[in-house]
Amino acid sequence: MRLLIVTSQFPIAGEPNRGRPILQTVRELSRLAQVKVISPIASYPRWAQPRSYLYRASDDTHQVPGCDVDYVRYPALPAVSRPFNGRLCARAIERPMRDFAPDVVLSYWLYPDAHGAMLAARRAGLPLVVGARGSDLRVRDAISKRLTRPVLAAAQRLLVVSEDLGRVAVKDYDADPDRIRAIPNGCDAAIFHPGDRAAARQALDLPADAEVVTYVGRLVAEKGLRELLDATARLRAERPRLQVVLVGEGPLREELAARIGKDTLPVRLAGAQPADVVAQWMVASDLVTLPSYSEGHPNVLVEALACGRPVVSTPVGGIPEVVDAASGVLVPARDAAALAAGLVAVLDREWDEAALARRFSRDWRQVAQDTLQVCEEALSEVRGLRAVYAAGSA
Template identity: 65%
Template sequence: MRLLVVTSQFPVAGEPTRGRPILQTVVELARLAEVRVLSPVARYPRWARPRSYLYQAPEPAAAIPGCEVVHVSYPALPMLSRPINGWLCGRALRAEARAFRPDVILSYWLYPDAAGALRVAGELGVALVAGARGSDIRVRDAISRRLTAPVVQKAGRLLVVSADLGRLATRDYGADPARVRVIANGCDADTFKLRDRAEARAALAVEPDSQLVLYVGRLVAEKGLRELVAATRALRDAHPRAELVLVGDGPLREELAQLARDPAQRLRLAGAQPADKVAQWMAASNLLALPSYSEGHPNVLVEALACGRPVVSCPVGGVPEVVDASCAVLVPPREVEALASALAAVLARDWDEQALSRRFSRRWGEVAMETLAACIEARDAHRAGKRE
């Protein structure tokens, strides 16, 4: 099968951790099919870039064995071009897609990526499989929902990372339940595994007696980072050795960096890191915190547990499908006091690291096989429909 993967959520030179779960899936898909990645990037004028958007030049971060990655860009303006961003994205994709002649287009991120891919798939007469990751389907405003709905309804198969997202797609967007496939993320068990905490701390210059709270992800307000900073600060009265390390990058970087300049905050920004360094930070930590307002299937929780580290998070989206009381404490989002109490409770508990690290054994090869099976279903159904 010739499979064209279309997604903006893919590593680029300036953001090597972008779309890591999709990258892991593509690496394994390339072992099973002929795969090309086409990654569209919105190109805003410098003076008009949204504050929530960190533009990175569309240059590949690294080669994928057996898979060509092509980056394209399209012009955009905040708010003004949003209704036509799907069309603009499709126009940017068209030439490369035609040259590759795919059997199926698999597009992660519903709008504008999959919307543009849907137009191109129609022109080429092939099936589209759309993948929803979380915030691309949990859109709040009516305009975005209206732009997203046609992709959800028309895709030959809709891949979601949690059952919660599948219910949302059916209930709020009119997705055909028969076309929805829940394909949870995997975990690179060769990278994310139980390691010696003392060794990891020595390598990262973390004090041996630190009570290290770790966050890994984009630096955006929706991840509850302001609440996490405040909760860690409140925690320090009873736990003076508590410190917070943020691994990642995003629009809140400068705001958080300003706080980190005060040594009393005990806040460190480690920046975006490759997977092996993320695993090292997890090994060095006491717990991983992800107090998001909404989530899909947060792979960082799976990875933290694989490293033998407990979790503090919120019962939103697919989080309750990943963790339970045996490995995590869940608190309502946006509540600083509850978050501080949860952090204290996890730090005070004696966790069985071996038991935590054995919770997940799902590898990315399984994710790729399930994804390819959904693509084959969509291809065959599309061809059968054309014959009727």
């Protein structure tokens, strides 16, 4: 099968960890089929850079090991061009799509990426499979939500990373449940596995007796990072050995750094790190936290558990499908006091590292196999419909 992936959620110059679960899936798919990635990047004027992203793609020739990827640009303006971004995206991907001549188009991120892929695939007469990651289904602006609806109606299949997201698609977009397939994320056990905590702390310059709480992800308000700093402020007197580490980058970094300095909080900003260093931070930790307001199926929690570390998170999206009382504590979102109590509860409890690590044995090859099977379903369905139409026209 010749499979074209269309997604902006892919590593770009300056942001190497962008779309890491999709990257892992694509690498394994490339072992099973002939795969090409087209990554459409919105190109904003220098004077109109959106605040929601820290980085812009600066090198269209950026290469990703193990992947055949082309970066294409389309012009955009924050908010102003939103209603047209899908069509602009379609225009950017049409030619490379035609040159690759795929059997199936698979697009991750519903608007504008999958909307553009829908228009381009329709013109080329190709089957379309789309993948939702979380916030692209739980969109806040009315324009994106309105333009997402036809994508779900047109796609032969909708891939979601959790059963919860499938329910959202049916409830909020009237998606056909028979076309929805839940394919949870995998985990690379070669990288994320239990390790020597003392050695990891020594390598990362952490005190041997510290109570280390680690967050991994983009530095954005929606991840509950203001509440995490509030919880840290509440706990620093009673937990003098507490050390909070934020691994990642994002537009909230300057605000967080200012707050940390102003209140002298025991928080370290570790920056964005490659997967092996992320795993090292997890191994060095007592727990991993993700106090998000909204999530799909956060891979960081799967990876934390694979490293044998309990988690403190929120009961939103697909998180309850990953975390239960045997693996951590769930607290209400946007509640710093509850978050502080959850951190204490996990820090004060003894955890079975080996039992936590056994919870997730699903690897990315399984994710790729499931994804390819769905793409084959879509192709077979379209070919069957064409055969019926041809027979009726004869």
